[in-house]
Amino acid sequence: MLLRAAWRRAAVAVTAAPGPKPAAPTRGLRLRVGDHAPQSAVPADTTAAPEAGPVLRPLYMDVQATTPLDPRVLDAMLPYLINYYGNPHSRTHAYGWESEAAMERARQQVASLIGADPREIIFTSGATESNNIAIKGVARFYRSRKKHLITTQTEHKCVLDSCRSLEAEGFQVTYLPVQKSGIIDLKELEAAIQPDTSLVSVMTVNNEIGVKQPIAEIGQICSSRKVYFHTDAAQAVGKIPVDVNDMKIDLMSISGHKIYGPKGVGAIYIRRRPRVRVEALQSGGGQERGMRSGTVPTPLVVGLGAACEVAQQEMEYDHKRISKLAERLIQNIMKSLPDVVMNGDPEHHYPGCINLSFAYVEGESLLMALKDVALSSGSACTSASLEPSYVLRAIGTDEDLAHSSIRFGIGRFTTEEEVDYTVEKCIQHVKRLREMSPLWEMVQDGIDLKSIKWTQH
Numbered sequence: 001m002l003l004r005a006a007w008r009r010a011a012v013a014v015t016a017a018p019g020p021k022p023a024a025p026t027r028g029l030r031l032r033v034g035d036h037a038p039q040s041a042v043p044a045d046t047t048a049a050p051e052a053g054p055v056l057r058p059l060y061m062d063v064q065a066t067t068p069l070d071p072r073v074l075d076a077m078l079p080y081l082i083n084y085y086g087n088p089h090s091r092t093h094a095y096g097w098e099s100e101a102a103m104e105r106a107r108q109q110v111a112s113l114i115g116a117d118p119r120e121i122i123f124t125s126g127a128t129e130s131n132n133i134a135i136k137g138v139a140r141f142y143r144s145r146k147k148h149l150i151t152t153q154t155e156h157k158c159v160l161d162s163c164r165s166l167e168a169e170g171f172q173v174t175y176l177p178v179q180k181s182g183i184i185d186l187k188e189l190e191a192a193i194q195p196d197t198s199l200v201s202v203m204t205v206n207n208e209i210g211v212k213q214p215i216a217e218i219g220q221i222c223s224s225r226k227v228y229f230h231t232d233a234a235q236a237v238g239k240i241p242v243d244v245n246d247m248k249i250d251l252m253s254i255s256g257h258k259i260y261g262p263k264g265v266g267a268i269y270i271r272r273r274p275r276v277r278v279e280a281l282q283s284g285g286g287q288e289r290g291m292r293s294g295t296v297p298t299p300l301v302v303g304l305g306a307a308c309e310v311a312q313q314e315m316e317y318d319h320k321r322i323s324k325l326a327e328r329l330i331q332n333i334m335k336s337l338p339d340v341v342m343n344g345d346p347e348h349h350y351p352g353c354i355n356l357s358f359a360y361v362e363g364e365s366l367l368m369a370l371k372d373v374a375l376s377s378g379s380a381c382t383s384a385s386l387e388p389s390y391v392l393r394a395i396g397t398d399e400d401l402a403h404s405s406i407r408f409g410i411g412r413f414t415t416e417e418e419v420d421y422t423v424e425k426c427i428q429h430v431k432r433l434r435e436m437s438p439l440w441e442m443v444q445d446g447i448d449l450k451s452i453k454w455t456q457h
Helices: 002-016 071-082 094-114 127-141 157-168 186-192 215-224 298-336 363-369 390-394 416-435 438-444
Strands: 121-124 148-152 172-176 197-201 228-232 251-255 266-270 340-342 353-358 405-409
Touching (some): 071 298, 094 251, 127 148, 127 157, 127 197, 127 266, 148 157, 157 172, 186 215, 298 353, 298 416, 363 405
Parallel strands (some): 197 228, 228 251
Antiparallel strands (some): 121 266, 251 266
């Protein structure tokens, strides 16, 4: 009670404080100059501080990390954040019935996007949880008869870590290598399947290099060998056509914030016929057919459903537009800069994910120079490690090129002007950084760097 009263007094103090009140944020997807920085709950002493000016925000070109919320999705969510707040599992009154009806409509919208039955959609907190449920759930349920799984070396970290945790439990996992294109060899996959293989997990579109795996062919191989097939489709659903029946997919992971929906929600598709059984990872009230206990967050699943519906309606248009912008970015960079390499297969590739290596330039230095464009590096660098990305290593990229890679993300709301600005700044800073590089100077003098034997003193 004391805490509640204190919060009330703080709220009254903030409301009554003199001075201009912050304006309501305008709904905009690329507000470059923002006057709406997050406000502190506790008013700061502003008597001595000069009035803050507009905050300049960088262009957003990192849609593989997350996508902005589509305003249409927000419109669908708002009623369930304010008015229709019932628990969807409350069966004794109208509040619960309203939320349950909205939840089931969202289930239908997700199912429609991937050609599934709504009863095969289980809501989760996101693709990471979905991947954990699929891999650990199947492995543990069938552990008495099958103790082997197959995945690839370029999967998302949550898939690889799930497999490693199963190895600690006594399971055997085969990590298939990929070709230089980033695509697996189907013959190697077929040869790796054993009599006790329970699951094959291969991601549809790689989050780092955008390569598309031959999912339909993998599904056919798994079906013919009576092995369950799971795919992490977080980067593919809503962006390219996916049909779980045509592709013979048994389990699929989906993420809301990769398709212009809200964060904190996702789904897993689990086939009913022939039925795939999974061992639940958490105990609770038995919601979501006992596979994922916990109250389903109605506003979030409504947002996921709305995002899937919008994606289904606009997928073809989005793909054509994104392809055009991606081609514009790649061609304009490559015609102006020598020694630029595109990582991953250029044909079997989702166009919105472009991974380029700029030889003789450190990727982190280029990212720092491009401070007015939000990008990410192909190098998974942290303060403790400067190891290059395991995905780029898996496709055989030289270590120096792996360290010089940048991922460009183009999405539904990216404009031509943003692409052109990114290209212009990228060319400008690569040229500047190369002029500072002794390696670039040696290359200009005709020296083959690979012929040099470096010594360390």
